[in-house]
Amino acid sequence: MIPGLMIAAPASGTGKTTVMLGLLRALRDDGLAVQPFKSGPDYIDPAFHRAASGRASFNLDSWAMSGTMLDGLAAQSNDADFVLAEGSMGLFDGVAKPGASGNGASADIARRMGWPVVLVVDVSGQAQSAAATALGFARYDPNLPIAGVILNRVASPRHERLARSGMAAVGIHVFGALPRRGDLKLPERHLGLVQASEHADLETRIADYATFLREHVDLAAIRAAASAVPRAESEPHSFRPPAQRIALAQDAAFSFAYPHMLAGWRSAGAEILPFSPLADEAPAPHADLVWLPGGYPELHAGRLSEARTFHAALAEHARTRPVHGECGGYMALGEALIDADGTRHRMAGLLGLVTSYEKRRMHLGYRRATLLAPMAGVIAGSDLRGHEFHYSTILDQPDQPLAEVTDAEGTLVAESGSYRGRVSGTFFHLIAHGR
Template structure:
């Protein structure tokens, strides 16, 4: 494949404005007629939907820890195909990842190094002036594998504030590629798992167009385009995820939407057909499908509606009598016996798995998970190794699963055992684990 130029939009830490700058660049460059393709570094299933809205093309996740190299390159190949430019958005800080050998830490820097994409460093300069240059200098010197093409200043307070910051950056020879003034109206609405989903942001197009206007007025788009480059895919085999069935019923609505794009694209490219249905609209999974997949999402915000969705509940039970049903995170909660919402109201769910969950006593569960399947199932054979991610605030109110009904034995990213996780009963499986690679 001919190398496709790319850029990684990253920052020294979270909440610096990466998503704002990324979406502004994507929409502004799309206005110029460029075929822009988005990517998200790490396990984030919300931001890619915003990339898709900004560019008109599906975005993918690139994860150097969770994805073996053939899969990582296969997914990167999706991003590069037909694109004039790839804009990848980082997660957390530029170098934040797990403790592991170089190149497989899950850090944004691994992706920039592997594909030769220069870094646009977003600096939140609120509360700093010349000291921002010291932060930029540290990022530039920390990892010799990557190159920082320049910085974008975010949350600039005034013209004087900008002059002070630029004086420090001039001292270290770091290009300033533009600035965005402090403006609380730029922030996208958020909830407990991050941004409110793209499909639920009613004024999203207007917001994206405003961001593009700000990019055109505040960023040096010509210099940013001129900085883009790439080395293409490394030599070697590439793979994409294999589908769990030929015709897959996928729950899809405001309660079920966290399906990683590379899974969906990989399944389709392998010849599978994905058939969407909406539990919130009381739709059952189509019975002519051979697998039912309930992704994560926000069932805790719609528990009352789901509890009353009799056609959905009866339909998924009928489906499970003869064919596999799998639930991830929110899907797992709905496959259980009950779900307690934030107000302490307990709602009956499908009762296909012996688990009850609660969102009332919120506790963050976050991190990579490496799972070894206990038994054969829709995710693979017993002993198969899967890698994924967990991110939720719900807790299980029932006893931990025992071996006879557990889905998998799980460790964290560094191999520390986390015990047994998830449940299986007949043709039904589920856990809080979001599959990335298997």
């Protein structure tokens, strides 16, 4: 039996990631092997979880993933002592129409896995009234237990007393109260948190979070509140690899690869061969496939435009074997990328795509795609599920559309991806695929 909890919140921006990282490290320091998970399609937070816990963190997404796939990923915790999952947005926030096994809400995952919820409640600007919010969450779904709350951004001892009295009046347990501290906020950029690999002081930050949580939260009560669930009977998830030897771009410009994808490829026997386009490295010449994940090519467009060894090796590979790019990787395969200052940078030129950040426009949401042509080892007609999140605008996309793509409600979207010969790209990040 493995005890587990979900750390969630009534809304985004409440500080749950800081709480999650502090708890992961504090419990690890207490000698527990803690398995982290992230609800939803976030590809940045899992790297922070890994830094805090020492274990790979995996996304669990009820819209994109089948129940079988979710159970297989949950089996990654079979050798752990404790499970902590981090929710996304508000606990019950999801899309209007269900997907593979749910609507994408964190509540779907907590309910399926049997994990009680600890709500992180931002009490700034209110006191006893915060209890009304917590009570509403506790009563919203009788099948999902709310174990209690952690009060965040508490202004003073008096503020804490008032907030606690409100929670006591409605029978909501308080695990702790975190004083307001501006220095505990992780820096962000346009797609969320600045990546874990970019923080030179990340270890110091996480240790500070753990100390802060230990001082203000009852860790013994947190552990006692966890629900012990049987170890998963499913085999750890194996994601069908698109090739046997996969050259994977991995650096500050290309880092948005879902951990469950890479672990699934390896589990199925694929060999992953990392290389850095920013360092002007060529992908391994014996690779069967080159895969460029998403990231921040717009922040490194000048260096990428000068990466001539990388460009030449990509072109040579594409003569006989497939190349695929997701979002930022797709843009890097195109003809040009125009940065926020309006400067045009030449990209690999294997596709005709031209994108611009000069006039930012957010594209966000789940995507379901039916392939119109083969894509990096996946056959035409395959059903893919993923997520799109970027601010780039398409100025030109002259190649053939790769897929028919809809959003979570079934509405067609313009970002169809494209292909030319053996080179393909999509704006969505692949999470799961069916047939």
